[in-house]
Amino acid sequence: MNPAVMSRFTNLLFASLLLAACSQADPAPERGEPPLAGASIGGDFTLVGETGEPVSFSDFDGKYRTIYFGYTFCPDVCPTDNQRAMAGLKRFEKDSPALGAKVQPLFVSVDPERDTPAVLTEFTDAFHPRLIGMTGSKEQLDKVTSEFAVFYSKGEETENGGYLMDHSNQTYLFGPDGEPLALLPTADGPEAVAAELAKWVR
Template sequence: MLRLPSCAAIALALTLAACNGEQAPPPEAPLAGSTIGGDFELTSESGDTVNWSDFDGQYRIVYFGYAYCPDICPTDVQRAMAGLRQFEQDNPALGAQIQPLFVSIDPERDTQEVVAEFTDAFHPRLIGLTGTPEQIEQAASAFKVFYARGEDQPGGGYLMDHSNITYLFGPDGEPIATLPTDQGADAVATELALWVR
């Protein structure tokens, strides 16, 4: 007598076949294959010499800005670090693998002390980096960051013109994606969850 398999048996067989089949590959990183990033030698807020390779094995969030920025830099950094905090709460082990970095484009004013005060306001693990004008120029060039001193302001001081991109790099220093700081902390946390594994 011929017996037909039950619906439950068919469903189980299909489920097992799907589990044993090939899984869809992860999406390709938006910045995969680009030449963004590279080695640098800068000075940390604590006075240590820092190289890009010092962070090998860690994901890296990188933002170039300046501490005296009146609006864009603190807004971008605040949103990026709030997104990182959300990601850390949801994924403590993965969050610990991300090193956030703030690189000054204004070495004339951004001393170690000034950079430390700026970064401490946003995240306890955010490391501020500064250096000589030549070191900053080399690092900015490697990371495809534009910056220039703006006009002097009434009452003293000056602004800096610069690109405001928040990069995410992988453990080998490879560029992965930009973080959507313009969309807020939730969007940043979502983007981190997509790539940090």
């Protein structure tokens, strides 16, 4: 793993843990500045979407964006994280339809060997009708994950050719101008995700 990427991810993770501890100490914090305001993460990219056509991060300028990096063959973490994140988004959409419509959820697969457009479509449709899946070449993914402070690596193949992907599992929230805002607390369930969205989506 690139040491610089790992260092950026470790710093972000440490910061998010500190912020979580603060929020536990104060159950009703002021909205204030977003936790990731000013962080050097994110940036425009173009990958292949569910229709086989190019999809760019900037296609959704003007909207808030959630983004998660994982893979559809993930046995537990990815389905759980995406279920909670998208259930939280649905809850937020129900409570605030106009604001919920401003959020575009994205899923980036780090397993392009197996995650074809058809496979991505089946996966994303299981969690939210507006969740868009995409992937790209290893070179493209290396660049994007570096910019988004995400790590991933392919595990050893089994005798039958199967393998797992090791990857970070944070769900980012970005603002209308592509600026990083916060990490969605998927570990705390859909209600916590909806509450976090309500803090920053305006």
